[in-house]
Amino acid sequence: MQARAGDSKAAVLMLRMVLGAVLVFMAAPILIVVANSFNSSQFNVWPPAGFTLDWYHKALTMPQFQRGFVNSVIAGVLSTLVVLAVGTPLAYAIVRIKFRGKSLLQGVLLGPLVVPRIAMGFSLFVLYLASGSGLYGSMSGIVLGHALLMLPFVVSVLVANLGEVDPIVEEAARDLGAGAVEAFVRVVLPQIRPGLIVAGLLAFITSFDEVETTIFLVKPVVNTLPIEMYLYLDQYQDPTLAALSTLLIALSMLLVLVGLMFAKRGSLRFLLGGRGA
Amino acid sequence: MTGGKALGTFRSFYVPAMLVGPATLIVLIPFIASLVVLGVYSVGFYPGGAGFDLGVWKTFLSDSYSWTVIFTSIRLAVIVTFFCLLIGYPVACALVRLDSMLMSIIAYTVIFSPLLMSVVVRSYGWLLLLSDSGFLNSLLGAWPLNLGPYRLIYNEIGVIIALVHILLPFAVLPLITVLLQQPQQLREAAADLGASPFAIFWKVTFPLSLPGVIVAAEIVFALAVSAFVTPAVLGGGRVLNLSRLVYENIGNIEWGLAAVQALILLIAAVGVLLILERFNRRTFGEKS
Numbered sequence: 001m002q003a004r005a006g007d008s009k010a011a012v013l014m015l016r017m018v019l020g021a022v023l024v025f026m027a028a029p030i031l032i033v034v035a036n037s038f039n040s041s042q043f044n045v046w047p048p049a050g051f052t053l054d055w056y057h058k059a060l061t062m063p064q065f066q067r068g069f070v071n072s073v074i075a076g077v078l079s080t081l082v083v084l085a086v087g088t089p090l091a092y093a094i095v096r097i098k099f100r101g102k103s104l105l106q107g108v109l110l111g112p113l114v115v116p117r118i119a120m121g122f123s124l125f126v127l128y129l130a131s132g133s134g135l136y137g138s139m140s141g142i143v144l145g146h147a148l149l150m151l152p153f154v155v156s157v158l159v160a161n162l163g164e165v166d167p168i169v170e171e172a173a174r175d176l177g178a179g180a181v182e183a184f185v186r187v188v189l190p191q192i193r194p195g196l197i198v199a200g201l202l203a204f205i206t207s208f209d210e211v212e213t214t215i216f217l218v219k220p221v222v223n224t225l226p227i228e229m230y231l232y233l234d235q236y237q238d239p240t241l242a243a244l245s246t247l248l249i250a251l252s253m254l255l256v257l258v259g260l261m262f263a264k265r266g267s268l269r270f271l272l273g274g275r276g277a
Numbered sequence: 278m279t280g281g282k283a284l285g286t287f288r289s290f291y292v293p294a295m296l297v298g299p300a301t302l303i304v305l306i307p308f309i310a311s312l313v314v315l316g317v318y319s320v321g322f323y324p325g326g327a328g329f330d331l332g333v334w335k336t337f338l339s340d341s342y343s344w345t346v347i348f349t350s351i352r353l354a355v356i357v358t359f360f361c362l363l364i365g366y367p368v369a370c371a372l373v374r375l376d377s378m379l380m381s382i383i384a385y386t387v388i389f390s391p392l393l394m395s396v397v398v399r400s401y402g403w404l405l406l407l408s409d410s411g412f413l414n415s416l417l418g419a420w421p422l423n424l425g426p427y428r429l430i431y432n433e434i435g436v437i438i439a440l441v442h443i444l445l446p447f448a449v450l451p452l453i454t455v456l457l458q459q460p461q462q463l464r465e466a467a468a469d470l471g472a473s474p475f476a477i478f479w480k481v482t483f484p485l486s487l488p489g490v491i492v493a494a495e496i497v498f499a500l501a502v503s504a505f506v507t508p509a510v511l512g513g514g515r516v517l518n519l520s521r522l523v524y525e526n527i528g529n530i531e532w533g534l535a536a537v538q539a540l541i542l543l544i545a546a547v548g549v550l551l552i553l554e555r556f557n558r559r560t561f562g563e564k565s
Contacts, residue, residue, distance in 0.1 A: 029402025
């Protein structure tokens with residue numbers, strides 16, 4: 001521990017103990033899920049009755065989980081692409097351009113953050129039905145809903161990133177004859193790559209895990225994986241879910257590692273709260 | 278001349294419109310429209326509804342059961358917010374004092390990586406830990422303690438424990454940010470002037486970190502008051518909050534009632550946010 005000015009030894013020791021206890025608290029439910037995925041007891045009895053891989057077999061072969069996984073990947077990829085496609089120009093406009101209604105726009109943009117997910121889900125469900133658009137129970141409906149939930153996060157990450165990019169480079173490109181679009185694509189986009197990766201990962205993970213809004217927008221054919229898991233948990237509590245969860249935990253860890261490798265140190269610093277440790 | 282004017286209009290209207298338009302069209306307009314439709318439904322305009330009618334509002338608000346549910350939602354959110362701040366504050370203090378890169382990576386990963394996992398997975402983990410024959414009860418029931426088993430699920434205790442776990446990262450993040458922004462020199466100056474570590478904390482560190490505490494409280498409260506999956510899984514249908522009620526009434530095709538409840542949930546979340554934000558501005562507005 002790095003002592004800061006005005007730290008007492010006893011206080012630092014206590015902070016260390018609290019941090020240790022909280023790390024155990026944060027890791028415990030994840031570790032128990034992994035451990036229980038090998039538990040041969042059907043009723044989550046602890047200590048485990050024996051070792052088995054049967055739950056993995058069951059988790060991987062149940063049709064609703066297979067379909068749910070495919071749906072979740074499709075929804076995650078499409079909503080990430082949509083939200084980045086509409087969010088990047090929006091963030092650019094907020095940082096670089098003065099226009100009327102900007103503060104109103106920024107206020108509305110906070111909306112999806114503030115509105116409870118359940119209320120969002122129900123009101124979108126009602127809108128989909130009332131508009132007669134056929135969005136209810138369709139993949140497009142899920143993608144739209146997820147893009148809506150993610151837009152504030154994506155825009156705030158990109159606004160922060162764009163704020164660090166010096167406009168002079170883009171102006172230089174324009175002076176050298178690049179068109180506005182060309183300058184944006186060839187000069188601005190490469191510079192905000194860490195932001196795009198972090199925002200994209202954030203969007204994909206949120207979409208992949210979303211339950212509370214999604215549950216109102218789906219019909220069984222387009223059920224996403226977390227919805228299927230929630231519905232399964234409502235009925236059964238055998239370790240099938242533990243096996244499936246363990247696979248998902250491994251997958252999300254992998255995804256983050258890949259993301260970090262692509263973003264290099266840029267997003268590692270982002271993760272560590274901007275400290276150049 | 279006219280060419281210049283056209284270019285001016287182009288710059289001031291069409292360029293922003295092209296940049297902002299797509300997001301507005303496919304995200305922000307549906308967002309606003311959905312809230313409008315929710316309001317319209319709550320006053321009786323829905324398929325099969327009788328037209329303008331405040332009856333659902335009146336019935337819901339005059340029913341003592343509704344108020345029990347509203348208070349359950351708010352009580353749970355207040356308790357969870359309290360514990361998240363109580364635990365999150367020392368954790369943030371400890372995190373900003375970590376000096377080894379390895380320890381930082383481990384601590385940040387353990388605290389923030391649960392955000393990557395589905396709420397269903399994390400709630401399920403707590404179900405395994407807290408159930409009657411689960412890990413915690415078998416630990417407490419073993420020699421030498423021989424305690425329990427305690428009923429920790431299907432009641433508010435389990436819901437609170439799991440929600441604190443799920444929302445703690447959201448409390449820690451703004452607290453770290455505000456602690457890192459504090460100039461080190463302030464505490465050094467206080468120490469040089471002879472302040473005790475205790476005095477430095479209560480007179481310098483803590484008051485300066487209050488804006489972060491308020492942001493943390495806002496985020497945690499807003500998420501806790503509207504939590505759905507965790508109360509459903511850990512509460513086993515026995516912990517009823519507004520989210521649960523909305524979900525059940527949609528299942529029962531009670532559109533009007535569900536709309537009223539969703540709006541009350543929205544008002545509770547936004548209301549507390551506005552109160553905290555006003556407090557924040559009044560206390561710290563001139564400084565920040």
